[in-house]
Amino acid sequence: MIALLSAPTNLGLRPPQPGSVPGCAKAPEALRGAGLHARLAASGARDAGVVMPGRYLSEVPAGRSRNEEAIVDHGRRLSAAVSSLWAEDRTPLVLGGDCSVLLGVGHALACRGRSGLVHVDGHTDFRHPGNSSTCENLAGEDLATVVGRHRPAVADVDGLAPYVDARHVTHLGCRDDDEHLAEVRDTLGCVVPASTVLADGPGAAAGVLRGAPHETAPAGFWLHLDVDVLDPTVLPAVDSPDPGGLRPDDLVAVLGELAPLAVGASVCIYDPDLDPTGGYAALLTDLLASGLARLGADRDG
Numbered sequence: 190m191i192a193l194l195s196a197p198t199n200l201g202l203r204p205p206q207p208g209s210v211p212g213c214a215k216a217p218e219a220l221r222g223a224g225l226h227a228r229l230a231a232s233g234a235r236d237a238g239v240v241m242p243g244r245y246l247s248e249v250p251a252g253r254s255r256n257e258e259a260i261v262d263h264g265r266r267l268s269a270a271v272s273s274l275w276a277e278d279r280t281p282l283v284l285g286g287d288c289s290v291l292l293g294v295g296h297a298l299a300c301r302g303r304s305g306l307v308h309v310d311g312h313t314d315f316r317h318p319g320n321s322s323t324c325e326n327l328a329g330e331d332l333a334t335v336v337g338r339h340r341p342a343v344a345d346v347d348g349l350a351p352y353v354d355a356r357h358v359t360h361l362g363c364r365d366d367d368e369h370l371a372e373v374r375d376t377l378g379c380v381v382p383a384s385t386v387l388a389d390g391p392g393a394a395a396g397v398l399r400g401a402p403h404e405t406a407p408a409g410f411w412l413h414l415d416v417d418v419l420d421p422t423v424l425p426a427v428d429s430p431d432p433g434g435l436r437p438d439d440l441v442a443v444l445g446e447l448a449p450l451a452v453g454a455s456v457c458i459y460d461p462d463l464d465p466t467g468g469y470a471a472l473l474t475d476l477l478a479s480g481l482a483r484l485g486a487d488r489d490g
Contacts, residue, residue: 191234191484192279193226196267196455198242200256201289201328202428205462210245211428212462217284219461220477223470228478229282237274237281240267240293249325254343260289260327261346267293271453272300280485285457287328287428288314288415292343294455295335295352298411305357305406307398307447308332310415311383311427311434313360315369315376328428328458332360336376357406359398361386361443362418364433378402383418383434391442398446409452409488414444416459416473424472426463437476444480449487 195217202211217239220226226236243259254260267283267290274281275297283290288310298304308314310332317333318324318340327334327343334344336358337351344350359379363370367382374380379401386394403410421430423437435443448454459473 190279191229191282192237192274193229193234194237194270194274194281194283195239196242196263196283196286196290196293197239198260198263198286198289199245200242200260200263201287201326201331203255203326204247211287212460213285213287213428213458214242215461216286216459219459219464219467219470220284220474223467223474225474225477228474229482232482234282237270237279240270242286254327254330254340255325257342260292261343264289264293264296264346268296268300271297275301275452280451280488281453282481282484283453283455285455288331288457289327290455290457291331291335291413292327292346294411294413294453296346296349298408299349299352302408303357303406304353304408304452305403305410306335306353306359307403307410307412307451308358308360309362309413309418309443310360311362311364311417311419311431312415312429313363313367313369313373314415315373320369320372332358332373354406357402357410359401359403361394361398362435364431386435386439386443391439394443395446398443404450410450412444412447412451412454414454414456416456424469426460426469427458428460437472441476441480445483448481448484451485452488454481454484
């Protein structure tokens with residue numbers, strides 16, 4: 190059964206403007222208010238509580254990530270919470286927050302054993318010191334971090350690098366002009382840009398995903414969703430909206446294919462500060478309640 194675990198962190202994002210903080214830390218409660226918890230509870234899901242982040246600081250020390258110590262601390266505590274849910278035969282659904290939650294998830298996966306990852310995101314999130322001189326915001330560097338490409342302070346916490354073997358990672362959803370697309374194609378087990386889904390349909394994408402390298406990981410795979418994979422004409426309430434994203438039906442179909450076999454999932458980057466009427470929270474609640482309804486259903490126990 191699903192266990193909803195809130196991880197309301199904004200630690201991995203840059204300030205949206207001077208003197209302010211990103212609003213995505215409000216996402217779990219905004220989704221609760223829109224009815225996500227109640228809808229999943231009707232199928233047996235339970236509320237597993239919250240892993241609170243540390244204080245957000247906008248300054249970035251030289252050679253480090255923004256809020257690096259706080260992100261690592263939050264990651265260790267999130268890892269422990271996820272591992273505890275697995276011990277109870279629950280399937281964790283982590284509600285972020287920003288994509289720095291993938292550090293904690295990756296840490297838990299490394300402790301679990303050789304696991305795979307499906308990274309559904311409008312960006313590759315593959316910036317790292319080897320391809321950029323400005324690595325400051327871990328929410329745009331999370332995938333590089335979990336496969337061991339980032340600085341050891343974040344990519345090798347407790348000597349567990351890489352948290353996930355890159356050969357067992359599938360990325361889906363980046364745009365064709367993503368600056369790191371060529372590198373991820375050379376590094377990861379499988380890459381499916383958004384344009385492929387839009388051109389061939391979600392059924393074709395599902396066919397690619399069946400038998401992809403993430404499914405060969407001995408300890409199962411985790412499903413990570415950054416909701417900016419959706420086109421901004423559908424969902425603009427995200428940190429970095431880019432055109433060319435998926436349609437709602439595409440996303441539901443992809444999630445429906447992946448979720449039943451996943452050992453857990455995370456959902457990130459929705460920003461309630463950019464959604465004053467709550468309309469996008471309602472949309473996301475519908476998409477997630479449909480696409481993730483059977484999360485872990487074929488792996489429970």
